[in-house]
Amino acid sequence: MSVKPKAGTLPLNAMSELPTPNANAKKITALQRSSGRVTGYQLEDGTTLNKADAVNLARQGGIRGVGIAKNKGSEYLKSIPDENGNNNLSHLPTMKL
Numbered sequence: 001m002s003v004k005p006k007a008g009t010l011p012l013n014a015m016s017e018l019p020t021p022n023a024n025a026k027k028i029t030a031l032q033r034s035s036g037r038v039t040g041y042q043l044e045d046g047t048t049l050n051k052a053d054a055v056n057l058a059r060q061g062g063i064r065g066v067g068i069a070k071n072k073g074s075e076y077l078k079s080i081p082d083e084n085g086n087n088n089l090s091h092l093p094t095m096k097l
Helices: 051-059
Strands: 015-019 028-034 037-043 048-050 066-071 074-079
Touching: 015 051, 037 051, 048 051, 051 066, 051 074
Parallel strands: none
Antiparallel strands: 015 066, 028 037, 037 048, 066 074
């Protein structure tokens, strides 16, 4: 289940959906990059997903701490803002391929 972000919360307004994580939702622990762009995500259980599959899993409640954003028609995951900037996706390590 997803909810629309509330108006007036600027960082949240950048997201088109805020999925509700289920009890078994996984945390993203690393990013896959190509030429500096995020192309996939690694979950805490070691599962690696491309962007589209990660967005679909998040939409189903399978990934916690993220919202879904859009840029030029492409969907991607974005950290839900909180007081701790160290847990943002941009601070995660890049996976070794």
